[in-house]
Amino acid sequence: QLFRLEDYRPTDYLIPQISLVFDLHPERTIVRAILSIERREGVEASAPLVLDGDDLNLVALTVNGAALGDNGYQATPERLEITQLPEQDRFTVEIVTEINPTTNRQLMGLYRSSGVYCTQCEAEGFRRITYFLDRPDILSIYTVRIEASEAEAPVLLSNGNRQETGDLADGRHFAVWHDPHPKPSYLFALVAGSLGHISDSFTTRSGRKVDLAIYVEHGKEPRALYAMDALKRSMKWDEEVFGREYDLEMFNVVAVSDFNMGAMENKGLNVFNDKYVLADAETATDADYAGIEAVIAHEYFHNWTGNRITCRDWFQLCLKEGLTVFRDHEFSADQRSRAVKRIAEVKTLRAHQFPEDAGPLAHPVRPRRYREINNFYTATVYEKGSEVVRMIRTILGPELFRKGMDLYFERHDGEAATIEDFVRVFEDASGQNLSQFALWYEQAGTPNLSVSYDYDAAEKTFAIELEQSLKATPGQSRKKPMHIPIKFGLIGSDGKEIAPASATGAEVAADVIHLRQRKETVRFTGVTERPVPSLLRGFSAPVTLASELPRDDLMFLALNDSDPIGRWQALTKLLTAKLIAGVKRVRGGKAPVIDTDIVGLVGEITADERLDAAFRALCLTLPGESDIARDIGNNIDPDAVLASRDALIKAIAGAHARPFAALYDALANNGTFSPDAASAGRRALRNSLLDYLSVAEGSPSRAEAQYRAADNMTDRAAALSVLVHRFGDSESAGQALAAFEERFGGDPLVMDKWFIVQATRPGAATLDTVQALMHHRLFSLDNPNRARALIGAFATANQTGFNRADGAAYRFFADTILKIDVENPQLAARLLTALRSWRSLEPVRRDHARAALAQIAGTEKLSADVKDIVERTLG
Numbered sequence: 017q018l019f020r021l022e023d024y025r026p027t028d029y030l031i032p033q034i035s036l037v038f039d040l041h042p043e044r045t046i047v048r049a050i051l052s053i054e055r056r057e058g059v060e061a062s063a064p065l066v067l068d069g070d071d072l073n074l075v076a077l078t079v080n081g082a083a084l085g086d087n088g089y090q091a092t093p094e095r096l097e098i099t100q101l102p103e104q105d106r107f108t109v110e111i112v113t114e115i116n117p118t119t120n121r122q123l124m125g126l127y128r129s130s131g132v133y134c135t136q137c138e139a140e141g142f143r144r145i146t147y148f149l150d151r152p153d154i155l156s157i158y159t160v161r162i163e164a165s166e167a168e169a170p171v172l173l174s175n176g177n178r179q180e181t182g183d184l185a186d187g188r189h190f191a192v193w194h195d196p197h198p199k200p201s202y203l204f205a206l207v208a209g210s211l212g213h214i215s216d217s218f219t220t221r222s223g224r225k226v227d228l229a230i231y232v233e234h235g236k237e238p239r240a241l242y243a244m245d246a247l248k249r250s251m252k253w254d255e256e257v258f259g260r261e262y263d264l265e266m267f268n269v270v271a272v273s274d275f276n277m278g279a280m281e282n283k284g285l286n287v288f289n290d291k292y293v294l295a296d297a298e299t300a301t302d303a304d305y306a307g308i309e310a311v312i313a314h315e316y317f318h319n320w321t322g323n324r325i326t327c328r329d330w331f332q333l334c335l336k337e338g339l340t341v342f343r344d345h346e347f348s349a350d351q352r353s354r355a356v357k358r359i360a361e362v363k364t365l366r367a368h369q370f371p372e373d374a375g376p377l378a379h380p381v382r383p384r385r386y387r388e389i390n391n392f393y394t395a396t397v398y399e400k401g402s403e404v405v406r407m408i409r410t411i412l413g414p415e416l417f418r419k420g421m422d423l424y425f426e427r428h429d430g431e432a433a434t435i436e437d438f439v440r441v442f443e444d445a446s447g448q449n450l451s452q453f454a455l456w457y458e459q460a461g462t463p464n465l466s467v468s469y470d471y472d473a474a475e476k477t478f479a480i481e482l483e484q485s486l487k488a489t490p491g492q493s494r495k496k497p498m499h500i501p502i503k504f505g506l507i508g509s510d511g512k513e514i515a516p517a518s519a520t521g522a523e524v525a526a527d528v529i530h531l532r533q534r535k536e537t538v539r540f541t542g543v544t545e546r547p548v549p550s551l552l553r554g555f556s557a558p559v560t561l562a563s564e565l566p567r568d569d570l571m572f573l574a575l576n577d578s579d580p581i582g583r584w585q586a587l588t589k590l591l592t593a594k595l596i597a598g599v600k601r602v603r604g605g606k607a608p609v610i611d612t613d614i615v616g617l618v619g620e621i622t623a624d625e626r627l628d629a630a631f632r633a634l635c636l637t638l639p640g641e642s643d644i645a646r647d648i649g650n651n652i653d654p655d656a657v658l659a660s661r662d663a664l665i666k667a668i669a670g671a672h673a674r675p676f677a678a679l680y681d682a683l684a685n686n687g688t689f690s691p692d693a694a695s696a697g698r699r700a701l702r703n704s705l706l707d708y709l710s711v712a713e714g715s716p717s718r719a720e721a722q723y724r725a726a727d728n729m730t731d732r733a734a735a736l737s738v739l740v741h742r743f744g745d746s747e748s749a750g751q752a753l754a755a756f757e758e759r760f761g762g763d764p765l766v767m768d769k770w771f772i773v774q775a776t777r778p779g780a781a782t783l784d785t786v787q788a789l790m791h792h793r794l795f796s797l798d799n800p801n802r803a804r805a806l807i808g809a810f811a812t813a814n815q816t817g818f819n820r821a822d823g824a825a826y827r828f829f830a831d832t833i834l835k836i837d838v839e840n841p842q843l844a845a846r847l848l849t850a851l852r853s854w855r856s857l858e859p860v861r862r863d864h865a866r867a868a869l870a871q872i873a874g875t876e877k878l879s880a881d882v883k884d885i886v887e888r889t890l891g
C-alpha cells in the first residue's frame with residue numbers, strides 16, 4: 017500500500033481518553049482497553065468506527081457496556097470496524113485482546129526480552145497491543161493499570177505519574193499510572209520485570225522536584241551513573257537555552273538489551289537500547305560516552321519537540337526528529353568542544369546522508385510517499401532535517417530563531433503540527449518570507465555549489481561567482497533553485513580577516529552570502545589585496561562545494577582559517593584530491609605519488625600544541641575508504657581505494673615517525689580515567705598516532721604493549737583494532753582477541769566491539785571470519801545489537817571485505833538478510849540499506865551486487881519492509 021501526503025484526512029472520531037488494563041503473562045497477556053469515543057461535529061451517526069490492528073486476536077467487544085450482534089462489527093487481525101454505534105456523539109467502546117509477548121520477535125508492540133516486558137510503539141506498534149486509531153493526530157489521556165506476578169515483575173512502569181500500587185491474590189500485584197498530558201499512541205509505553213535501578217532528583221527552575229530513575233539489569237547499576245548525570249545536565253540545558261521545563265512528577269529511563277533503534281522518547285518513560293545507557297571506563301569507549309550523552313539528551317528533548325508538540329502524520333517525522341537532533345547537537349556542542357562536535361556532525365552527514373541523497377533511496381526531508389514508514393527513520397530525516405533547522409538559525413540569527421521557537425511552543429503546545437506550522441512561526445517572528453527556503457523540505461538530493469573567483473587589483477574588487485545545481489532524484493526530475501546560506505570570510509596574507517567596503521550582487525548580510533538564484537555573483541569593493549576566500553564556514557549548508565581554489569590557497573586555509581571547520585574542510589579537500597589521484601595510479605598499475613607538502617602539512621597540524629588534541633586527531637585521521645569512494649562517485653574499486661589510502665598513511669608515518677613517537681609518549685595517560693572531552697581528545701590523538709607508528713615500525717609491539725597497559729576501553733579497543741587490522745595474522749592479534757574474550761565474554765554488549773573489530777578487518781578473507789563468528793556462542797541474529805555488530809559492521813565498514821570481487825560476500829549477505837527478515841523485518845530492512853550505493857561500483861562487483869539484490873527481490877514471503885527497500889534499491 018502506498019501512503020501519500022496529500023491524502024491526509026482527519027478522522028471521524030476522537031478518543032479523548034483511554035484506560036488500559038494489562039494482565040501480564042509471558043505467552044497470554046490480556047489487554048482490556050476502554051476507549052471514550054467522541055464523534056466529530058458534522059459526522060453522521062452511520063459513519064463506522066474503523067480501528068487499526070496488527071496481528072491481533074479479539075476476545076471481547078462492547079459498546080456502552082453492551083455486546084454487539086454479529087452484524088454490528090467486523091474483526092480481522094488487522095482491523096476492527098464497528099458499524100452498530102449509538103446515536104449520541106459520546107460513547108464507550110471496550111475491547112479485550114490477547115497477545116503473546118514471548119513470540120513477538122519483531123520487537124514492535126509488547127514484547128518480552130531477557131524476561132522483561134517492554135513496548136515499542138513508534139511508529140505503528142500500538143496496534144499490535146489493541147485496536148486503536150493508531151495515528152499521531154489522535155491525542156488521548158492515558159490511565160494504565162498493570163497486573164503481573166510479583167516474582168516475575170516486581171517493577172511495573174508506564175507513562176506519567178504512579179498513582180497507586182497494591183497486592184493481589186496468587187502472588188500477583190498491580191500499579192496504576194496516569195499521564196495527564198494528552199498524547200498519541202506511539203508514545204505509550206509499559207515496562208515490567210525484575211530490574212535494578214539508580215535514583216536521583218532534579219528541581220526545575222520553578223521549584224518542582226522531579227524524581228529520576230534509570231532501570232537496568234541487576235548488577236549494572238553503577239554503569240548507569242553517567243547517563244543519569246547526562247540526564248540532569250540535559251534538563252538544565254533545556255531550561256536555560258530553550259526555556260523548556262519538565263512537566264511530570266517523575267521521569268524514568270529503562271535500558272533493554274533487545275531494541276531495534278537507539279532509544280524511544282515515550283512520555284515520562286524513555287526506553288533505551290542498553291548501548292546508550294551503560295558505561296564505565298572498563299567497558300565503554302569515549303565514543304560510547306559521547307553517544308550516551310547525545311541520546312539521553314535527544315530523548316529528553318523530545319518531551320517538548322515531539323511529545324508536547326507532536327506530528328500530524330508520519331510525513332512530518334522531521335518536525336520532531338530533525339529539530340530534536342538539532343537540539344541534541346547544540347547540547348553536546350555546549351558540553352564539549354563546539355568545533356570538534358561540528359566537524360563530527362559534518363563527517364556523519366557526509367558519510368551517511370550524502371550517499372543516501374545520491375542513491376536510489378533518496379527522499380526529501382519531508383517525504384511525500386511511503387510504503388513502510390519504518391524505512392523513513394533515515395539520515396535524511398534526522399541529520400539533514402537538523403541541518404535545515406540550523407540553516408533557519410543561520411538565516412535569522414540566534415535572537416529571531418529563539419523568538420520563533422518560543423512562538424512555536426506557545427502556538428502549538430498540545431497539538432499535532434506540520435512543517436508548514438513550523439516554518440510559519442519563523443516567518444511570523446522575523447517578518448521574513450521563507451517560502452523558497454522551505455524547498456529544503458521538499459527537494460531531495462545534495463545541492464552542489466560550483467564557485468569561481470576573480471580579483472581585480474586595479475579596481476580593488478573581488479568577485480565570487482556562485483552556481484548551484486541539483487541532480488534528479490527518484491520521483492523528482494526537475495528542481496528549483498534553493499536558498500543557500502553561505503557563511504564566508506576573506507583572509508589576507510597576514511592571516512587576518514579583510515572587511516570589504518561594500519558588496520553588490522547576491523545579498524550579503526554580515527558574514528553570510530544568501531544564494532537564491534541558480535547563478536549569482538557577489539562583487540566586493542575596497543579589497544586591497546587578493547584575499548583567500550573561506551566558504552561554507554561552520555558548514556553552513558548541507559551542500560558539496562566545487563571550488564576552483566588553487567592548492568596553495570587550500571594549504572593556506574588549512575593553516576590559517578580562523579574557523580576550525582574551514583581549516584578541516586580545506587585539509588580534507590587536499591587529502592581527498594591526493595587520495596583520488598592515488599587510486600587512479602593504483603588502477604593503472606603504478607604507485608601513488610607522494611606529495612611532500614601535504615605530508616608536511618599533516619605533520620605541522622599534528623604538532624601544533626595551540627590546537628585542541630581532538631581537532632588534531634580529526635585532522636590526522638585521513639578520509640575513510642567510503643569517504644574516498646563517495647567522492648570518486650562511480651566505477652569504484654575498493655581495493656585500489658584501500659591501497660591509495662594505505663600508501664599515504666605510510667608516507668605520513670615514515671616522514672614523522674620521530675615527532676609522532678615523542679607526542680605519543682607525551683600524551684600518555686596519567687591519573688585516573690575521566691570521560692571529559694579534553695581527556696577524550698588526548699586519547700583520540702594518541703590512538704591515531706598509534707596506528708601511524710605501528711605502520712612506520714612495521715610491528716605489532718607498540719599496540720601489544722598498549723593493549724596490555726590499557727586501563728580503559730578506549731585505549732584497549734584502539735590497540736586491538738591496530739592489532740587485528742594491521743597485523744591480523746600475528747600471534748599478538750590472536751592473543752589480544754583471546755584475552756578480550758576471556759575478560760568480557762560474559763558481557764554481550766562489550767563483546768560487540770570484539771565482533772566489530774574482526775568484521776571490519778580489511779581484505780577478502782574476512783568473509784570466512786564473519787561466517788565462523790555467526791556460530792559463536794554469544795552470537796545471535798535475533799538480537800539487533802549482535803546482528804549490527806557482525807553483519808552491519810561488515811557490510812558498512814569493511815569496503816574491501818564486503819565488496820569482494822567474486823561477489824561471495826554479497827551472496828552471504830543476501831542469505832543472512834532473508835534469515836533476519838523472518839523474525840525482524842525492521843532490522844533486516846535497515847541492514848539491507850548497506851547495498852544502496854551498488855550502482856557506483858565497478859562493473860564486475862556491480863553485477864554481483866545486482867544479482868544479490870535480485871535474489872532477495874525474487875524471494876517469496878518478503879516482509880513489506882524489505883520488499884520496499886529492495887525494490888527501491890534496484891530502481
Ligand code: ARG
Nearest residue numbers: 138139277279280281390393
Ligand atoms: N523516535 C525515536 C528517536 O529517534 C526513534 C524510534 C524509531 N522507531 C522505529 N520503529 N522506527 O528518538
Ligand code: ZN
Nearest residue numbers: 314318337340
Ligand atoms: Zn528522535
